[in-house]
Amino acid sequence: MTDRAVPEGAGAEGAGAEGAGAAGAGTDAPRHDVAIVGGGPVGLVLGCLLATRGLDVVVLEARDGPSGRTRAIGIHPPGLRVLDAVGVGDAVRAASVAIRSGVVTCEGRTLGSMRFGREPIRSLPQRETEALLERRLAQLAPGALRRGVRVERVVDRGTHVELVTDGDRSDPLVAAYAVGADGVRSGVREALGIGWRQRPGVGEYIMADAPDAPDAPDAPDGPPTLASSAASAAAETALLHFEPAGVVESFPLPGARRRWVARVRRRPAVLEPATLEAIIAARVGASLALDSAGAPSAFTARQHLAERFAAGRIALVGDAAHEVSPIGGQGMNLGWLDAAHLARELAAALAGGAAASPHEAFDGYAVIRRRAAARAMRQAAFNMSMGAPATGIRLRARNAAVRMLAVPPVRGILASSFTMRRL
Incomplete structure (x- = not known):
């Protein structure tokens, strides 16, 4: 992957202090196992899942505070099971209808x-779900979420990924792997040169x-x-x-x-x-x-599907990988299922020494979750057609x-x- 700038305003996800789980030490070694760009519900879930596995994770989010916008409310049974694995399932049940x-x-x-x-x-309104996830990440990995941080450049160096942020241009953040969880206008996806294809349903x-x-x-x-x-x-x-x-x-x-x-x-x-x-x-x-x-x-x-869900040491997750019509409430939950699969792949890659050879780290994830997204889009397109005038x-x-x-x-x-x- 060549150096490509992430456009100004793209979501960025925060970095915490180095921990015992970091994938190495020294100036040339990754300082974090995984850097996640985007601190929405999917980025937060992925950060929590990786932290529960003892990995050093940093989540970079461009927004200074939580969004107050009216957004997703539906939490489906498979998504709730992911939240159980994170440790917030019971809190969601207590707060939701x-x-x-x-x-x-x-x-x-x-x-x-x-x-x-x-x-x-x-x-349950998305802002309340995000608040539960943010508190959980703070328990699992204090300081992992960094708000007000914009990622301006993402570079795959072959042995690690460098992320240049607006707050530290001279000393990039370094991780073994990076994940774009920065939404439908994903700067990470654009930096990777991955196509964004429209699918039926509008x-x-x-x-x-x-x-x-x-x-x-x-x-x-x-x-x-x-x-x-x-x-x-x-x-x-x-x-x-x-x-x-x-x-x-x-x-x-x-x-x-x-x-x-x-x-x-x-x-x-x-x-x-x-x-x-x-x-x-x-x-x-x-x-x-x-x-x-x-x-x-x-x-x-609208509905869009990324042509690929990964490139080298960088993967896409959630809305950065697929835009699914909210009619039917599947987008956020689909992203959580992506995160659960991706967390397993990342943990296995880091445990197996795949940091030296990343090319197959995301193969299974990319194929399986892209197929799942395509199925969700067909269901959402059907839902939309049934509700049309x-x-x-x-x-x-x-x-x-x-x-x-x-x-x-x-x-x-x-x-x-x-x-x-x-x-």
């Missing part, structure tokens, strides 16, 4: 439902979090509706309204709140609480009152398909897909 079932409706009629069995999806959405509505009776025929969100929250149910104008989704959150997501044909010119309130009222006849804390945000769901024959065909998918044994297979048991 369990989503045990889902109901799909259209124009006031129930199309189907599914239950997620003994392993529900947990709902849509415009607006979303907001809001208090649950006052108690309201269910519809006469029994299915939960947006108007009865308090009842559905108590039942730990996700509501998906596949309306002709586009899907409206509602998910329970801790603290008697819910997340609302609506698909739109194009982003509104003016995005105010009243915008989302009007969309929900028009599509499902429900009244939603957003407070100032629930100001809506707009996002474009539809009328006439297309609407009737979609509703018929939903009814068919809600019948055993297909319903069980679909529930397994939504809970990521196959990834």
Whole structure:
């Protein structure tokens, strides 16, 4: 790999003091086993997993503090098992809400439902999950997370990796291996010259979090509706309204709140609480009152897959390797599964002396996790297509398909897909 600069503003992950697990001593030897660029949920999980194995890890994060943005909330059973391995699983269970079932409706009629069995999806705002992970990393490897550090250059020297940061241009940080966990705009991926290919699945959405509505009776025929969100929250149910104008989704959150997501044909010119309130009222006849804390945000769901997940001594993980539509909530969890696999590969490589010959260190990881990402994207593209605006024959065909998918044994297979048991 030739010297290539990471663009200004790319996420950087912090370095801690040298520890007993460092991959050598002396001026020419790596000072850390692994340097992780990016301190989001995936970078933090990877750092924790490596620290539990006694490795010297440093996590470099460009942000000075945690992000307050409304982002991922769904924690799927395989992802929760990774969090158990990190040591925060019980804390997540205590702080989160369990989503045990889902109901799909259209124009006031129930199309189907599914239950997620003994392993529900947990709902917890990403900022709270990140806070738990950051505290855990501080316990396992004090000082490993360095905030406000931007990585400006990443260089694979063959025997080690050098990372030049904005705070120390003359003396680069040195590690046996480096990992890019710096998101969809990954500077590490760009520095490696790895292609970023778009995959099927794109849509415009607006979303907001809001208090649950006052108690309201269910519809006469029994299915939960947006108007009865308090009842559905108590039942730990996700509501998906596949309306002709586009899907409206509602998910329970801790603290008697819910997340609302609506698909739109194009982003509104003016995005105010009243915008989302009007969309929900028009599509499902429900009244939603957003407070100032629930100001809506707009996002474009896209899907991309990196052409390679590794090059030499540098690997990509999470959103740096794959951008998966958040519709279905798989991106963050997929990144955690990447991290679990990558942690095993890195530990084996360092224990086996692969520091002198890195070319096969990431081969298994790159093949297996790229295939898993491709499967997740196909599932997410299907989810997005089902929630797209539809009328006439297309609407009737979609509703018929939903009814068919809600019948055993297909319903069980679909529930397994939504809970990521196959990834």
